[in-house]
Amino acid sequence: MSYLPGTASLIEEIDKKLLVVLRDGRTLIGFLRSIDQFANLVLHRTIERIHVGKKYGDIPRGIFVVRGENVVLLGEIDLENENTLPLEEVSIDEILEMQREEQLVKQEEEERKKKAMLERGLQPHSELHDDMF
C-alpha cells in the first residue's frame, strides 16, 4: 500500500457525495471538494439533515469549511439504497418543531434525574452536554 500520511487517503472521496457527522451531533450531506491531513473539509452544496425518530428533514446550507477536530466520521452515501430507506421526509418547519419537542423531553428527563439524585444525597454529574467530547 502506498504511504499516505494522515487523512490523505480521503483524496479518493473527493467529489463524492458524503455524509459528515459532527461532534455536536449534526449531520451534513454534501459533495467533498477538498481535504487536508487534519480532516479539515470543504463541503459543497451541503444540506443539514435532522433526524427525529423515523422522520427527517433537510435544510439547504451551501458551502461549509469544517475544522477537522469537529469531524466524527465521513460516510460514503450508498447511492443505490439512498432512496429506499425506511424513513419519511417531512418539511423543514415540521422537523424543527419535532426536534424542539424532543429536546424538551430530554431536558425534562435530565431535570428529573438530577432531582432524584439530589434527594438521595448524590451530587449529580452533568454528563450530558450538547458537546459531549
Next chain:
Amino acid sequence: MLFYSFFKSLVGKDVVVELKNDLSICGTLHSVDQFLNIKLTDIQVTDPDTYPHMLSVKNCFIRCSVVRYVQLPADECDTQLLQRCSKKRGSSE
C-alpha cells in the same frame, strides 16, 4: 508504531468501533493510518433506531480522535506477541 502495525495486521477482519458519542459501528477494517484513523467497509450500526443517519452509508472513515474502543476478534489477536513486543521496546529504550 506498535499499534499501527497491530491494526495493519487486522485489515480485512470484522471489528466494532465504539465512538465517544456512544455510536458503535460494526464493519470490516479497510485501512488504518499512523494516527489510527479508521476506514470501515460494509458497516452496520448496532443501534439503528437511535442513529438512523447511518442507514444510507456503506463505507466510512472514522477520525482517530473520536474513537473510544475498538472491539477486535479474539482469535485474531496474539496478545502474547503484543506483550513481547512492548517488553522488547521497554528494555531497549
